[in-house]
Amino acid sequence: MLTKVYGSAVFGIEAITVVVEVNIDKGIGYHLVGLPDNAIKESNYRIAAALLNNGFKIPGKKITINMAPAGLRKEGSAYDLSIAIGILAASGQIQPGNLDQYLIMGELSLDGGVQPIKGALPIAIKARDEGFKGLILPRENALEAAIVKGLEVYGVDSLGKVASFFDTGLPLEQTHVDIDSLFRENQCKNELDFADVKGQEGIKRCMEIAAAGGHNIIMIGPPGAGKTMLAKRLPTILPPMTLNEALETTKIHSVVGKVSDIGLLHQRPFRSPHHTISDVALVGGGSYPQPGEISLSHNGVLFLDELPQFKRSVLEVLRQPLEDREVTISRAKFTLTYPCSFILVASMNPSPSGYFHDPDAAVNCSPAEIQRYMGRISGPLLDRIDIHIEVTPLPFEQLSQKTKGEESREIRKRVIAARKIQMARFEGEERLYYNAQMGTKQIREYCSIGKVALEMLKEAMSRLRLSAxxxxxxxxxxxxxxxxxxxxxxxPEHVMEAIQYRSLDREGWLG
Incomplete structure (x- = not known):
């Protein structure tokens, strides 16, 4: 008897429907075809034990399982539940019923328990778009999938319940999520706040400008000056994510199995990879490419602490994604594109010892050592960072003050107002939402300056020897x-302030 069960394969951040065809005929053997990987090939052992431990049996006949489309490679253990239900229906142990109305995914334990999977959100979106009535998947993934409207989502924890649902009509518990209220409730919950940062008003101003225009920023200063503390609070002043941005970001995190307990990412991501990270881990890749840190930072912040400590090859792969705001990973048989529109925040010490021309420092470095240290960061990468700012340590008097600084919510109001101006300005432009995304054409059109400001900029570039x-x-x-x-x-005062934020372009900065 032939039975068809529907599953799904995640390809990039999109899902493709997979038809699991199970045919039971005369003979002996278990044949699994359709480009399965080793995890799927081993599924017969998990499925056999799960069936036996739930009162079912493996038919003593020839079982042929085809996973179509056969040209698409399938990977992972998420097809266990689909195959198991197909075997039960094809062998007559349960009634096929309305199998064709549901998409089924889940990994099986030996006792028949259903374990969580990756990519539940893209799978749910595909199931809805393909007209399926419902989606059956592990209970841990139910909230994540239930944010998709127009689809019945059933979270299950055992093979027996799924079999009873199709055989006897025993109802499953449907998961309901009010995505709008869930999003509103959790959108502005932040544990960090700029009010916790004492002093450093100039750096806070830079952070506000970076947030308002989507500008990349690098902070240069000695240890303990507050660079990391400031960087971690940048997401708290960015405009709250829209629902579409939240769904897009959640899809990326869903593919790698890093979705929050409530199923929807409601705050902008903040990623801070260690400096030993590889280039593949940063931009994404592998034999079956997965999103990297830059894609996990999509619509949020990527923080690279101690930038010169990263391998040069790792930093160089950032150049194209910073420009295009997407990364394309090509393999022999396919090409995947992941979005990666993020604000880069980098920090670094001004020298190997951490102290730059500080006469009171116990250890200091020669200009040659500083030059070698700074030489680890290429000019083309610095060219993509709009704001360079020096961070100096706070004196004791400011550290000991009990008064708090301006709260993040107040700064965020100004950022949101500036972003609204930019959205209106770029309304007719394609894929252009804020100032940092402007190209040469838009700069000429929207960034014209008067004669006084132009002369001021010319004088500054000449006297400070700023690069082109x-x-x-x-x-x-x-x-x-x-x-x-x-x-x-x-x-003119706007231009003058912007000139101050190009520290690393000044000739002689290294001494």
């Missing part, structure tokens, strides 16, 4: 500063 690559960056940051002030025209 600083020109466009200064204009972009000036545009954001003007937006924060609510002014349509870039004024």
């Amino acid at each position: 690559r600083a020109y466009d960056r200064i204009l972009k940051v000036s545009r954001t500063i003007a937006d924060l002030s609510g002014e349509a025209q870039i004024a």
